Amino acid sequence: MSLPKVINAIRRHKKFLISGHVDPEADAIGSQLALASLIKRLGKDPIIIDQDPPPVSCDFMPGINSIVLCKNLNKKVLKDIDCALIVDCPTLERTGKAAELVTRDMEIVNIDHHVSNDYFGDVNWVDGKGAATGELIFGIFKRLGLKLTKGDAINIYSAILIDTGSFRYSNTSAKTHIIAAELIKNGLDTNFIYESLFEMKAYEVTHLLGKSLSTLNRTPDGKIVWMWITREMKNGTGAELKDAENFIGFPRAVRGSKVALLFKESEEKGLIKVSLRGKDGVDVNKIAMKFGGGGHVAAAGFSIRAASREAERRVLAEVSKHV
Numbered sequence: 156m157s158l159p160k161v162i163n164a165i166r167r168h169k170k171f172l173i174s175g176h177v178d179p180e181a182d183a184i185g186s187q188l189a190l191a192s193l194i195k196r197l198g199k200d201p202i203i204i205d206q207d208p209p210p211v212s213c214d215f216m217p218g219i220n221s222i223v224l225c226k227n228l229n230k231k232v233l234k235d236i237d238c239a240l241i242v243d244c245p246t247l248e249r250t251g252k253a254a255e256l257v258t259r260d261m262e263i264v265n266i267d268h269h270v271s272n273d274y275f276g277d278v279n280w281v282d283g284k285g286a287a288t289g290e291l292i293f294g295i296f297k298r299l300g301l302k303l304t305k306g307d308a309i310n311i312y313s314a315i316l317i318d319t320g321s322f323r324y325s326n327t328s329a330k331t332h333i334i335a336a337e338l339i340k341n342g343l344d345t346n347f348i349y350e351s352l353f354e355m356k357a358y359e360v361t362h363l364l365g366k367s368l369s370t371l372n373r374t375p376d377g378k379i380v381w382m383w384i385t386r387e388m389k390n391g392t393g394a395e396l397k398d399a400e401n402f403i404g405f406p407r408a409v410r411g412s413k414v415a416l417l418f419k420e421s422e423e424k425g426l427i428k429v430s431l432r433g434k435d436g437v438d439v440n441k442i443a444m445k446f447g448g449g450g451h452v453a454a455a456g457f458s459i460r461a462a463s464r465e466a467e468r469r470v471l472a473e474v475s476k477h478v
């Protein structure tokens with residue numbers, strides 16, 4: 156338990172760089188925003204810098220416009236930063252270009268809930284039982300005795316909601332619900348938050364889902380179920396890959412499936428991104444790590460360089476060993 160060390164680091168330093176992973180979602184974003192708010196309330200100076208912009212679905216999150224993108228960064232703002240707070244990232248590299256801003260004279264604080272975390276920080280608080288990094292940020296507020304603003308509550312609730320798939324995934328614990336209950340007491344419109352995060356899909360995305368579903372396939376025993384998003388499908392519909400992350404819920408929902416996979420051809424030819432979900436205790440983090448990726452026991456991902464058919468063959472061969 157390294158929460159006290161995180162708090163010490165926050166107390167010791169004055170100016171903070173806060174960053175999260177590339178292609179951020181509501182956990183990375185909500186965690187960064189709530190942390191920045193906490194640091195401001197302590198009379199200190201935070202700046203959130205990310206490589207990629209938040210998805211449109213996060214537009215409602217309080218403070219969202221304070222996020223600075225690497226490409227728009229005026230390097231002068233980096234002056235005097237003495238601490239880098241990295242959230243929701245299993246490795247420093249997951250911050251993408253933001254990693255280049257972290258210098259040797261900054262103390263690195265790593266706050267995360269990925270079991271594959273490589274403890275890249277000077278201070279590391281990694282709690283694989285946390286359903287979302289937002290739960291850990293909530294813990295910092297509690298330990299400091301700071302009351303959350305409504306904005307903080309919205310941001311942390313959103314973080315938890317996205318990473319638990321609205322309290323449906325196996326990472327949802329009693330603690331998750333207790334935290335959520337406390338957040339909701341701040342007058343949150345939970346239905347609005349749910350709809351914003353889950354039901355604001357662009358038409359193009361649902362169109363792409365239709366095409367992707369037509370590739371649905373499984374092994375003869377039905378334990379491994381997968382589907383594809385090809386470059387052709389993506390370009391034909393005008394949707395973006397990052398909006399398709401939850402498509403994997405469909406193969407995952409198939410009766411009898413133990414491992415679900417979503418293969419995505421990236422813009423770079425020969426580079427396939429693979430998302431995995433495990434059920435009934437199958438550890439997909441282990442599978443992802445074999446291919447240089449990682450994540451959680453029940454949800455992980457990696458990239459593989461191969462032609463599509465070859466990638467599928469190699470990945471399915473590895474997955475078969477685990478089910």
Ligand SMILES: [Mn+2]
Pocket residue numbers: 182183243268286287288318
């Ligand atoms: Mn997360």
